[in-house]
Amino acid sequence: MAQSKHHQTIRGSFLALAIMSGIAVAPQTASSADTPVEANNRQFITQAFEQWAAGGTSFFTDVLSPDIVWTIEGSGPSAGVFRGRDAVIQMVRPFASRLSEPNRPVSTRVWADGDHVIVNWEGAGRARDGQPYVNRYVWIFRMENGQAVEVTAFLDLAPFDEVLRRVPAPTSQP
Template identity: 40%
Template sequence: MGNREIVTAAFDDWVAGRAHVSRIFSVDMTWEITGRSTSAGRYASRQAFTDEVLIPFARRFSADAPFRPVAVRSVHADESTGTVVVLWDGQGTTTAGTTYENTYAWVMRLKGGLVVDGTAFYDSIAFNELWFGVEPTT
């Protein structure tokens, strides 16, 4: 299975609520969030990214309507470099009862079927409104 197919299958599982896309993140991956959102920066491992971003982010959403992709607009791959780019729209209902929507572009480099380096682009203002406007559950 090629990198495009691996990433597409992971997103398909996330859309359907079967598994989070992080299942294809290497333990020693690096992840960068661009821009000036509160979470912007470079994370040195899957654990750091999970603990500092993914878990606090997920705790701001209802268990009945968690955040996940609602549309994968496109998936592009360069198998010679292991790079896969996904443009996608995500949505979820917050614990405050509001809807959070954002469009993401993720550029990921895979090795051995796992993401070893990623960069995320998204609307930082919408992200910060969620981060500071909705208290995470414990």
């Protein structure tokens, strides 16, 4: 039986709250109840995270629509709304430049609900000063035509901003 839009919104909101609250919920797996949209969206995002974890460097260009609206929730200098794939990449670049080993997913859990995909993931990398960087994330993607058009990102901004404060930006070479 088809679920109402209201029921899907409530279910998606519950999953996001459960994830952010640390409540144990099992990842949704593909089943006969999945719609083709859910299955395709989950598979696409899962594969993109697997490629990133394996060393891929094109996650943002592969997944994000050129007109993406990316929101980092929370408070602090890195929180905000970024409009357009180029703006998102420009936001990420100063952080990435301070890492000697890139931040990569080391564990992921993926759920899909209609055109939304929720990914709870842990990332790890190493800052250029030798200190490890580890963080946990929840990214909520709204998909259209095989690309993310909106992302809401939840993460612990303190370690992210600490890397930006602690590690000097690399100097450009002439």
